[in-house]
Amino acid sequence: KAMAADLNCDIKDLIQKPELRKQVNRKKYITETVGELTINDILKELEKPGRDPREQIEEFRFDDNVKTMDDLKPGMKLPGIVTNITNFGAFVDIGVKQDGLVHISQLSNTFVSDPNQVVKLQQRVMVTVTEVDPSRKRIALTMKDASSPTQSGNREPRPAAGKPQHANKPGSKPATAAPLNPFQAKLAELKKKMDK
Structure with a gap:
């Protein structure tokens, strides 16, 4: 307001007319709390009225076709x-x-x-x-992107964990898996006795 009053115009004229803004004596408005950089910023903002320096807020809408x-x-x-x-x-x-x-x-x-x-x-x-x-x-x-391949889609399935993958030689009998714990060993031993 003070700048407009000193130039004998109103704020609207100061915004619309660049020649008036050039006539502003910047040093006159510098105080202990308002420095030259602040005055320069104010004059720059007067050049672009109506522009909001804050980030744009995007409106969010749910799909109108989905209610329940x-x-x-x-x-x-x-x-x-x-x-x-x-x-x-x-x-x-x-x-x-x-x-x-x-x-x-x-x-x-x-x-x-x-x-x-x-x-x-x-x-x-x-x-x-x-x-x-x-x-x-x-x-x-x-949220997966269906258009890009997944990692598991690019590779062959891997064998189950803990089981070595060996190709059987022709004529050899298939390897039997070793029991994983003492209980399984005793159970296998008992099963052999029952089968006899």
Whole structure:
């Protein structure tokens, strides 16, 4: 207001007319609490009126076609908001009364040890419905990208843990697995006696 008053104009003129802003004596408005940089910032902001320097807020909308669990079908892609994070996954509000669960194994195409590494509370996410169970009020969701191959889809299945993989030679008899504990050994011994 003081700048406009000193130039015998109103604030609207100061905003609209660059020649008036150039006439402002910047040093006159510098005080102990307002420095030259602040005055320069004020004049720069007058050049672009109506511009809000804060970040834009994106409006979020749930899918208008989904109001109840009965509207959900496997394969539907829906926007949602993360409402809770647990050790076993994340709960996502998709616009029905019941939040859906994205199990930890469904958070990403890569291995996830901690759901907090992938999602944050109130984060906006896109999910795909994988299963709906209205009787138990459960909605299973995934955040995996169906278009990119999963890690397990790129490799052959591996043998069960703890069992060595040996190719049998022709004519040799198949190897029998060694008992894993003393109880199994005694059980196998008893079974042999019973078979005789």
